[in-house]
Amino acid sequence: MEDFNTAKYIEQRLQRAVTYLEVLQPGFIDFLTAPKKSTIVNFPIEMDDKSVKVFRGYRVLHSHVNGPGKGGIRFYPELTYSEIAALSALMTWKCALINVPFGGAKGGVCCDSKALSENELRHITRRFISELGDDIGPHTDIPAPDLYTDERTMGWIYDTYDIMHPGRNNRPVVTGKPIDLGGSPGRQAATGQGCLYATLRFLERIKPSGISTLKNTRVAIQGYGNVGSSVARLFQKEGAVIVAISDSHGGIYCETGLDLDAIDIHKQKGNSVVGLAETLSITNEDLFQLDCDILIPAATSHQIHSENANKIKAKIVIEAGNAPVTPEANDILSRKDVFVLPDILVNAGGVTVSYFEWVQNIENEQWTLEEINQKLEHKMKHATDMVIDKWLSLKDTFGKTDETKKNEQDVSNEYPIVDLHTAALVVALNRLIITIGERGIWP
Ligand code: NAD
Numbered sequence: 001m002e003d004f005n006t007a008k009y010i011e012q013r014l015q016r017a018v019t020y021l022e023v024l025q026p027g028f029i030d031f032l033t034a035p036k037k038s039t040i041v042n043f044p045i046e047m048d049d050k051s052v053k054v055f056r057g058y059r060v061l062h063s064h065v066n067g068p069g070k071g072g073i074r075f076y077p078e079l080t081y082s083e084i085a086a087l088s089a090l091m092t093w094k095c096a097l098i099n100v101p102f103g104g105a106k107g108g109v110c111c112d113s114k115a116l117s118e119n120e121l122r123h124i125t126r127r128f129i130s131e132l133g134d135d136i137g138p139h140t141d142i143p144a145p146d147l148y149t150d151e152r153t154m155g156w157i158y159d160t161y162d163i164m165h166p167g168r169n170n171r172p173v174v175t176g177k178p179i180d181l182g183g184s185p186g187r188q189a190a191t192g193q194g195c196l197y198a199t200l201r202f203l204e205r206i207k208p209s210g211i212s213t214l215k216n217t218r219v220a221i222q223g224y225g226n227v228g229s230s231v232a233r234l235f236q237k238e239g240a241v242i243v244a245i246s247d248s249h250g251g252i253y254c255e256t257g258l259d260l261d262a263i264d265i266h267k268q269k270g271n272s273v274v275g276l277a278e279t280l281s282i283t284n285e286d287l288f289q290l291d292c293d294i295l296i297p298a299a300t301s302h303q304i305h306s307e308n309a310n311k312i313k314a315k316i317v318i319e320a321g322n323a324p325v326t327p328e329a330n331d332i333l334s335r336k337d338v339f340v341l342p343d344i345l346v347n348a349g350g351v352t353v354s355y356f357e358w359v360q361n362i363e364n365e366q367w368t369l370e371e372i373n374q375k376l377e378h379k380m381k382h383a384t385d386m387v388i389d390k391w392l393s394l395k396d397t398f399g400k401t402d403e404t405k406k407n408e409q410d411v412s413n414e415y416p417i418v419d420l421h422t423a424a425l426v427v428a429l430n431r432l433i434i435t436i437g438e439r440g441i442w443p
Contacts, residue, residue, distance in 0.1 A: 005082065006080075006082050006083045006085075006086035006087070006301065006302075006323070007082045007085065007086055009086055009301075009302075009323060009326065009327065010033070010086045010089045010090070011033070012327040013327060013421065013422075013425060014029060014032075014033060014425070014429075016327070016421075016422045016425070017422050017425035017426050017429055018429075019398075020394055020398065020418075020422065020426045021426060021429055021430065021433065022430055023433065024433065025433075025437070028433055028436060031436065031441075032063065032065075032089075032092070032429070032432060032436075033089070035060045035061065035062045035063075035085050035088055035089070036061050036062060036063055036064060036103075037060070037061040037135070038058070038059075038060045038061075038081070038085065039058065039059045039060075039132060039135050040056065040057070040058055040081065041056070041057045041058075041128070041131040041132070042054055042055070042056050042057075043055055043057065043127045043128065043131050044127075045120065045123050045124055045127060046123070047120055048117050048119060048120060055109055055110060055111055055124055055127075055128070056079075056109070056110045057107065057108065057109040057110075057128040057131065057132075058079065058081055058084045058106075058107055058108055058109075059073075059084075059105065059106075059107035059132050059135055059136065059141070060081075060084050060085050060088040060105060060106055060107065061088070061103070061104075061105045061135070061140075061141050062085070062088035062089050062091060062092045062103060062104035062105060062106070063089075063092040063103040063104050063432075064103040064140075065092075065103055065432055065435050065436055065439070066092075066095060066096060066101055066102060066103050066432065066435055067095075067100075067101035067102045067103055068102060068103065068137075068138075068139050068140050068141055068142055069088075069091075069102065069103045069104060069105030069140065069141035069142065070091060070095060070100075070102035070103065070104065070105055070141070070142050070144065070351055070354065070355075071087070071088055071091040071104055071105035071106040071107070071143070071144065071146075071351075072106060072107070072108075072143065072144045072145055072146025072147075072149070072350075073106075073107045073108055073109075073128075073143045073144070073145070073146055073149055073153070073157070074106075074107075074108040074109075074146035074147035074148060074149060075108060075109050075111050075112075075113040075121075075124075075147070075148040075149055075153075076108060076110070076111075076147050076148060076300075077110060077111060077112040078110075079108045079109070079110045083301065084106045084107060084108055085106075086323070087106040087301075087322055087323070088104050088105050088106035089104060090104065090106075090322055090323060090343065090344060091103075091104030091105060091106055091351070092104030092428075092432070093344045093424075093425055093428040093429070093432075094343075094344040094345075094347075094348050094351055094428070095351060096428040096429070096431045096432045096435075097344050097345060097348065097383055097386075097387075097424055097427055097428040097431070098345075098348040098351065098352050098379055098380075098383050099379070099382075099383070099431070100351060100352060100355040100379075101355075102142070102351070102355065105141050105142075105143075106146075107132075107143060108146070108147075109124055109128050111124060113148040113149075114148075114271075121153070122156055125153055125156040125157060125160070126156055126159075126160045129156075129157050129160040129161060130160060130164065133164075136161065136173060136174075137161075137165075137173060138169075138170065138171075138172035138173045138358075138361075138362075139172075142172065142173060142174060142175060142354075142358060143157060143173075143174050143175075144174065144175045144176045144350065144351070144354050145176040145226065147225070147300065148225075150176075150226065151176055151177060151178045151183060151187075151188065152178070154174050154175070154176045154177045154178075154181075154183075155177055155178050155181050157173070157174045158170065158171065158173060158174050158177055158181055158182075161173045161174070169361070169362075169364070171361035172358045172361040172362050175187065175353075175354035175355075175357040175358055176188075176350075176354065176357070177357070182357070182360070182361045183357060184353055184354075184356055184357035184360055184366075184367070184372060185366075185367070185368065185369040185372055186353055186369050186372040186373060186376070187350075187353045187354065187357055188226065188230070189230040189233075189234070190349045190350050190352065190353035190354075190372075190376065191226065191227045191230065191320070191347050191349045191350035192227055192229075192230025192231040192233070192234050192320070192349070193230065193234060193349050193353075193373065193376060194346070194347065194348055194349015194350065194352060194353075194376055194380045195227075195231050195234075195296075195318065195320050195346045195347060195349060196231070196234045196235065196238065197349070197376065197377045197380035197381060197384075198341065198345055198346045198348075198349075198380045198381075198383070198384045199214070199235075199294075199318060199341065199346065200213070200214070200238070201380070201381045201384040201385065202339075202341060202384055202388065205384075205385075205388055206339070206388065208315055208316055208339050209293075209315045211293060211315065211316070213238070213239070214235055214238040214239050214240040215238070215239035215240075216239060216240075216241060217239075217240045217241070217293040217294055218240075218241050218243050218291075218292040218293050218294070219232075219235055219240045219241065219242050219243065219292060219293065219294045219295075219296065220242075220243055220244040220245075220287050220288075220290045220292045220294070220295050220296070220314070221242065221244070221245050221246070221296045221298055221320075222246050222251070222284055222287055222288070222295075222296065222297045222298060222299050222303060222321075222324075223246065223247065223297065223298035223299030223300075223320075223321060224245050224246065224247045224263070224267065224273050224298075225247075225298070225299070227298040227320050227321065227347065227350075228245070228247075228296070228298035228299070228320065229260075229264075231296055231298060231320050232245060232258075232260055233260060235294075236257075236260060240294070241256070241257040242257060242258045242260065243255060243257060243258070243290065243292055244258070244282065244287050244290055244292070245258060245263065245273055246273065246282070246284050246287050246299075247267075247272055247273050247274075247299075248272075248299070249271075249272035249273075249274045250272070250273075250274045250281060250282065250283055250284065251273065251274070251281070251282045251283065251284055251286065251287045252273050252274060252275075252276050252279035252280065252281060252282065253279060253280040253281075253282045253286075253287075253290070254278065254279045254280065258276075258279065262276060262277075263276055284303075285308060288303075288304065288308055288311065288312055289308075289311045289312065289313065290313065290314075291313045292313065292314050293314060293315055293316065294314055294315070294316045294317075294318060295312060295314035295316070295317045295318070296317075296318045296320050297317070297319060297320065297321050297324035297325070298320035298321045298324075299321050299324070300321065300324070301321070301322060301323040301324060302323065302324070302326055303321075303324045303325075304317065304324055304325045304326065304329045304333075305326045305328065305329050306326065306328040306329055306332065308329075309325075309328070309329035309332035309333055310332055310336075312333065312336075312338060314338065315337075315338060315339070316338065316339045316340075316341065317333060317338060317339070317340045317341070318341045318346055319340065319341060319342055319343035319346055319347065320343075320346060320347050321343065321347065322343050322347065323343060324343070325340055327421075330419060330421055331417055331419075334417045334419045335417075339420065340419065340420060340421060341420060342387070342420050342421040342424040342425075344424050344425070344428060345383055345384060345387050345420075345424050348379075348380070348383065349376055349380060352376055352379050352380070353372060353376060356372055356375060356376075383427075386427050387420060387423050387424045387427060388420075388423075390423040390424075390426055390427050391418065391419075391420050391422075391423035394418045394422070394423055394426070395418045398418055399418045
């Protein structure tokens, strides 16, 4: 069984990209691997039943080469330092690729948000933010929503930080806030919207298996939270047929397409998509193996791995979540000519609109949704073009032929498979390397 160590995952992705970097001063990759600053806190919370429970929280600032740290805060029971550190590196790459002036960061608290009351969640959020103190700030490190956190959580983060730092404009300390607290129009659906723009551009240019638009494509989505539900709506609006959807309880399937309004009502009542009338119940593993055109993992990391990648029938996998496909699985899919659209590109819409929110907060302005979507579309298309162009040029120069690619035993070519993942990381790293060179190493 493949090792799901996230630090190893980052190392593997880096190693592949390094082969193709244009200029590299010795030691630069070490500098871009180790997180700049890590904070681990343990703090007590008085629960509703008056018992006291200790929670552990993490915040990792991976890099500030390009600007203040930027990255989500998640509430998740199985959180580890290694996973948070790896996800913070992903944020550095993502910000560099989409070209927003942020470094990477990530954080979270080990807790099961579904088992906690609103009061308990508010206390955990406030205490965690107060423990972080000046580790976060509008020009040092700026959190955002992630797994099991939302705009309500971001509102509490803003309020806590504002109470601790009175007398100044603290709105840019966190993004993904409610609109009334300086949130940006379009932020909630931004990751899905960006995913749509990147996908449409990719289909238009590459036309995998003759697919050039989303019209009548059969789509399966794992995860029906902020990202998964926005992607479902937006892809359906473009003519896609959403045949399957899942959450942490399991999934549902309908060959002729799911009714998203009915899913939302059903999920609100019972907390899961499972059991909706006139749908077939399936497992998350069943969902991966469905006969469909596009598979979208929009939940947690390492969902598609060496054990299940071979069973995937989709022609395109879109990484709407962070790190859902392991490097081994990526290779298996590449050999099967399945395209994997990389997370640092396709889910960068969230951090892009977070950047727009941050700018609006600093300038005390509010842009319209049209303005935001226009700017987002421009950034997503441009980044997608850069990744495709890099991928095509790497393939021309180093690519294996289809024959050698399919022969797993072949070791005659010293270069790893050239995939979109690697191309995206090469674009991001080249940008970071230029910035480091221009800034110079301190002192
Ligand atoms: P969310 O908490 O809103 O939703 C997560 C969904 O995944 C829920 O439906 C949950 O039931 C489901 N889920 C959890 N574990 C699962 C499992 N093992 N199998 C199937 N489903 C499972 O989270 P989100 O904000 O939608 O984030 C989803 C992913 O997208 C995460 O990887 C996150 O890091 C990434 N991401 C989020 C944003 C954002 O703006 N929210 C931006 C970029 C990337």
